[in-house]
Amino acid sequence: xxxxxxxxxxxxTYYPIRKGLMQREVGQVKAVDGVSFAVxxxxxFGIVGESGCGKSTTGRSLLRLIEPTxxxxxxxxxxxxxxxxxxxxxxxREMQIIFQDPFASLNPRHxxxxxxxxxxxxxxxxxxxxxxxxxxxxxxxxxxxxSQLDRYPHQFSGGQRQRIAIAKALMLKPKLIVxxxxxxxxxxxxxxxxxxxxQDLQESFKLTYVFIAHDLSVVKHFCDRVAVMYLGRIVEIxxxxxxxxxxxxxxxxxxxxxxxxxxxxxxKERILLQGEVPSxxxxxxxxxxxxxxxxxxxxxxxERPVLQQTGDDHFVACHLYPAAGQG
Amino acid sequence: MGQTLxxxxxxxxxxxxxxxxxxxxxxxxxxxxxxxxVGIVGESGCGKSVTSLSIMQLLPKPVGSxxxxxxxxxxxxxxxxxxxxxxxxxxxEISMIFQEPMTSLNPLLTxxxxxAETLRIHRKISKKDAKAHAVAMLKKVGIPRAxxxxxxxxxxxxxxxxxxxxxxxxxxxxxxxxxxxxPTTALDVTIQAQILDLMKKLNEETGTAILMITHDxxxxxxxxxxxxxxxxxxxxxxxxVxxxxxxxxxxxxxxxxxxxxxxxxxxxxxxxxxxxxxxxxxIKQGCRFAPRCEFAMDRCAAELPELVQSGEEAGxxxxxxxxx
Numbered sequence: 001x002x003x004x005x006x007x008x009x010x011x012x013t014y015y016p017i018r019k020g021l022m023q024r025e026v027g028q029v030k031a032v033d034g035v036s037f038a039v040x041x042x043x044x045f046g047i048v049g050e051s052g053c054g055k056s057t058t059g060r061s062l063l064r065l066i067e068p069t070x071x072x073x074x075x076x077x078x079x080x081x082x083x084x085x086x087x088x089x090x091x092x093r094e095m096q097i098i099f100q101d102p103f104a105s106l107n108p109r110h111x112x113x114x115x116x117x118x119x120x121x122x123x124x125x126x127x128x129x130x131x132x133x134x135x136x137x138x139x140x141x142x143x144x145x146x147s148q149l150d151r152y153p154h155q156f157s158g159g160q161r162q163r164i165a166i167a168k169a170l171m172l173k174p175k176l177i178v179x180x181x182x183x184x185x186x187x188x189x190x191x192x193x194x195x196x197x198x199q200d201l202q203e204s205f206k207l208t209y210v211f212i213a214h215d216l217s218v219v220k221h222f223c224d225r226v227a228v229m230y231l232g233r234i235v236e237i238x239x240x241x242x243x244x245x246x247x248x249x250x251x252x253x254x255x256x257x258x259x260x261x262x263x264x265x266x267x268k269e270r271i272l273l274q275g276e277v278p279s280x281x282x283x284x285x286x287x288x289x290x291x292x293x294x295x296x297x298x299x300x301x302x303e304r305p306v307l308q309q310t311g312d313d314h315f316v317a318c319h320l321y322p323a324a325g326q327g
Numbered sequence: 328m329g330q331t332l333x334x335x336x337x338x339x340x341x342x343x344x345x346x347x348x349x350x351x352x353x354x355x356x357x358x359x360x361x362x363x364x365v366g367i368v369g370e371s372g373c374g375k376s377v378t379s380l381s382i383m384q385l386l387p388k389p390v391g392s393x394x395x396x397x398x399x400x401x402x403x404x405x406x407x408x409x410x411x412x413x414x415x416x417x418x419x420e421i422s423m424i425f426q427e428p429m430t431s432l433n434p435l436l437t438x439x440x441x442x443a444e445t446l447r448i449h450r451k452i453s454k455k456d457a458k459a460h461a462v463a464m465l466k467k468v469g470i471p472r473a474x475x476x477x478x479x480x481x482x483x484x485x486x487x488x489x490x491x492x493x494x495x496x497x498x499x500x501x502x503x504x505x506x507x508x509x510p511t512t513a514l515d516v517t518i519q520a521q522i523l524d525l526m527k528k529l530n531e532e533t534g535t536a537i538l539m540i541t542h543d544x545x546x547x548x549x550x551x552x553x554x555x556x557x558x559x560x561x562x563x564x565x566x567x568v569x570x571x572x573x574x575x576x577x578x579x580x581x582x583x584x585x586x587x588x589x590x591x592x593x594x595x596x597x598x599x600x601x602x603x604x605x606x607x608x609x610i611k612q613g614c615r616f617a618p619r620c621e622f623a624m625d626r627c628a629a630e631l632p633e634l635v636q637s638g639e640e641a642g643x644x645x646x647x648x649x650x651x
Contacts, residue, residue: 221588260545
């Protein structure tokens with residue numbers, strides 16, 4: 001049994017809503033509201049959901065790029081939410097993040113060489129010669145060449161920039177990489193290159209990924225287990241085969257049925273959801289999905305469902321599924 | 328087979344830039360029949376959006392201009408139409424919707440005023456009738472509480488609702504052709520499903536033909552009858568969606584279809600096309616795809632293949648020396 005590298009318990013991240021001249025706090029946006037999951041070492045753990053579901057905030061809260069409001073983030077058994085700023089900064093050697101838009105995360109005034117060397121300098125690794133060697137090794141590892149180190153980010157295509165961002169994340173040999181929509185901004189023919197690269201690196205660097213995306217087929221391809229988020233909560237979490245074969249939460253079912261299939265004439269029973277995602281500043285009582293759920297009952301409007309196990313490595317937060325043993 | 332509605336022949340659209348003249352669209356042929364849904368699919372810089380802007384004569388002036396070819400809409404070459412004629416055509420006969428509905432809506436006008444504006448430009452009707460028509464259009468595109476929404480401003484609506492409003496504006500004069508440039512790219516999947524469903528329904532009810540421009544093969548497979556695949560300013564393959572997806576002929580089309588992950592499949596590694604998408608105008612000779620093609624021969628880099636019949640079905644054409 002492989003160990004859990006990451007364990008997240010009841011993680012919540014709220015944003016204050018401020019109003020008026022005094023910026024008085026008038027409410028809260030519960031971007032992430034009591035989320036729990038565990039990621040095994042060497043695993044790719046997917047988080048899917050639509051915009052505003054809290055998947056990116058979850059990813060950033062893990063690294064405390066956004067401070068979580070409550071809950072635990074256990075990384076190798078240590079609660080990183082309790083670390084001081086300086087301790088956290090050092091901890092990030094082992095926890096890195098890559099973003100959707102590599103152009104925004106690479107300093108446009110620095111050459112690639114400097115961009116890649118910087119994390120090494122910040123964390124005091126090696127002397128100039130050793131650092132140079134490390135940088136030159138890694139740029140080749142991500143599929144670029146040494147001569148490209150003396151160029152600026154704007155001289156690269158989107159796919160190449162994402163390779164540079166990946167190299168930058170790998171410089172410190174992290175254990176965990178949070179990848180926030182890493183291929184969403186890329187052209188179709190480039191997406192598969194980057195996904196393949198990330199898989200190769202996972203093997204050679206023994207990486208664990210938290211892979212955040214809205215594209216269900218990309219997540220199915222890339223991840224081992226998947227959590228589905230809606231309005232700040234995890235509604236279902238399962239082994240990917242189980243999730244895609246037998247989606248249980250009505251939201252997961254609708255989400256899977258909504259994705260257009262590149263198979264012409266594929267007979268698909270589409271569940272068209274009514275309406276839109278409610279504002280996270282004003283979430284519905286009970287089950288957050290009850291306003292759009294085709295199967296909602298009175299109980300769903302008052303009582304919040306908790307995640308319960310319905311199968312081997314399959315958990316769902318829905319009143320339609322009785323807890324095991326209660327039948 | 329329906330009557331031809333739009334026929335583009337050898338369209339050349341050039342952009343004057345610091346790097347010289349760039350042929351963003353380089354000899355494109357395209358036919359749309361009445362009531363048909365045709366997709367143009369391709370990656371960034373392939374010229375799919377420029378093709379649609381050329382049809383509408385909405386190219387950024389004076390940088391972009393149509394340098395050659397014709398765009399026959401019914402019996403008229405609209406590539407040569409003047410601005411006043413184009414103004415009659417836009418909205419009345421051909422309408423267009425874009426990826427980001429917020430930038431196409433005027434933030435200072437109510438939803439109702441914006442629909443009414445289009446109506447009053449093209450039809451001689453009173454303000455009152457225009458407003459009534461606006462409410463009816465909003466209902467038709469599935470906007471709840473249409474009577475109230477008609478008086479709201481665009482920022483009060485969500486992305487999906489704004490795109491519905493755009494569709495209402497685009498269709499209020501019952502055009503014969505709707506050009507939709509990545510209409511659902513900025514939307515969430517569940518909202519995308521709603522909008523695609525709506526567009527399909529309106530196509531069936533009103534017979535408005537749709538030119539769907541997208542990078543998403545799933546959207547094409549679901550919506551379109553025919554598809555045109557573009558690469559670096561040229562059409563590399565065209566045919567019925569069924570035929571092109573099941574029996575792709577051009578190595579680029581094959582590669583694209585193979586490189587997308589599918590929910591039904593379980594493959595350890597995805598196929599990938601090597602190299603990157605070329606900047607427009609950088610490849611001037613031979614097959615534009617040759618530098619990335621795994622089947623490229625000497626001839627491919629030197630000579631540009633013609634778009635010729637290939638595959639089994641009539642009208643399935645591809646631009647590749649392997650299929651000549």
